[in-house]
Amino acid sequence: MKVGLFLNTQFPEGDDLRARMPELVEQVRLARQSGFASLWFPDHYLIGPVQMPQPMLLMAWLLREAEGMTIGPNIRILPLLNPVLVAEEAATMDLLSGGRYVLGAGLGYRETEFTAFGVPVQERAPRFAEQIGLLRRLWTEEKVTHRGRFYTVEEASLSCRPVTPGGPPIYVAAQVEAAIRRAARLGDAWLIVNSSALDVVVPQMQVYRAALAEAGRTPREFPIARECYVGTSHATAFEECRAALHYKYAAYASWGLGRGSTDAEMFGMPFEQFVRDRFIIGDEVSVKEEIARYREALGVDHFIMRLQWPGLPQERVLGSIERLGRIFG
Numbered sequence: 001m002k003v004g005l006f007l008n009t010q011f012p013e014g015d016d017l018r019a020r021m022p023e024l025v026e027q028v029r030l031a032r033q034s035g036f037a038s039l040w041f042p043d044h045y046l047i048g049p050v051q052m053p054q055p056m057l058l059m060a061w062l063l064r065e066a067e068g069m070t071i072g073p074n075i076r077i078l079p080l081l082n083p084v085l086v087a088e089e090a091a092t093m094d095l096l097s098g099g100r101y102v103l104g105a106g107l108g109y110r111e112t113e114f115t116a117f118g119v120p121v122q123e124r125a126p127r128f129a130e131q132i133g134l135l136r137r138l139w140t141e142e143k144v145t146h147r148g149r150f151y152t153v154e155e156a157s158l159s160c161r162p163v164t165p166g167g168p169p170i171y172v173a174a175q176v177e178a179a180i181r182r183a184a185r186l187g188d189a190w191l192i193v194n195s196s197a198l199d200v201v202v203p204q205m206q207v208y209r210a211a212l213a214e215a216g217r218t219p220r221e222f223p224i225a226r227e228c229y230v231g232t233s234h235a236t237a238f239e240e241c242r243a244a245l246h247y248k249y250a251a252y253a254s255w256g257l258g259r260g261s262t263d264a265e266m267f268g269m270p271f272e273q274f275v276r277d278r279f280i281i282g283d284e285v286s287v288k289e290e291i292a293r294y295r296e297a298l299g300v301d302h303f304i305m306r307l308q309w310p311g312l313p314q315e316r317v318l319g320s321i322e323r324l325g326r327i328f329g
Helices: 015-032 055-062 081-098 111-117 121-140 177-186 198-215 233-259 263-267 271-275 286-296 312-328
Strands: 002-006 039-040 070-073 103-106 144-145 152-156 170-174 187-193 223-230 280-282 302-306
Touching: 002 015, 002 121, 002 312, 015 055, 039 302, 055 081, 055 152, 081 121, 081 187, 111 121, 121 144, 121 170, 121 177, 121 223, 144 286, 144 312, 170 177, 177 280, 187 302, 198 233, 198 271, 198 286, 223 286, 223 312, 233 271, 280 286
Parallel strands: 002 039, 002 302, 039 070, 070 103, 103 170, 170 187, 223 280, 223 302
Antiparallel strands: 144 152
């Protein structure tokens, strides 16, 4: 069983990003020292007033601090991007990381992003499927000719070859049944997203395993992303991280995952109820028990934990990283 750090790279309006960058370095160093196996970065565009440096550049900048850790985006919004760009940058990251790069990929959902990139949102699924096939060809074939519905490559080869045979693994994020079946067909793993409730994911995992069997495929692993906070006291842990978590999910709601100004309107229920069976929050004992419950229910073996949200103080983040490392140690 492995644990990964899903790095928070989003910061409130008015925050001094120059002061936050050394904090990210400190978090990555502590995660590596604490035995974390992987490091992950979110991907979005045009999310102001929330501030967010671009993930691929941050990833390359932090690569030395993450030496020995698997590293990748969670998730790269593929339909917005040309697959040649994605193939080239992934091959370069695979080279720089010594073959430890994983391309986490998904469809995206924000109309603002699709409009800005000139991509019709209704085309995202067929674009995604074509992109995955073209990525794998670009990584493995000397010369590629591809004339698809959306993309064309004529007798060309990549500028940088990946060091991983076959190219970097592709983990596919998905939240609905059709997308989960697509993840089984196209991906090297299904990446369960942070906000999916456990009672929803359990039957989805059955769908995924059935689709794997139908396709005759074996995934690289069974990862799950979760929001997580490990405090010194179970009684106070939620209140210590509540404001930062609420800020983050209110932002998601404003981006199109929900509507309304009150908790019930944004999340469909009071926030405390929304958190239950979605996020893993408590002290070391209760968090360890929750992790065991997820493993038993889903058979997952790689917990990708986001331990910070906009506004959570650095000392709380570092304490949470250290305590989570002890749980998995």
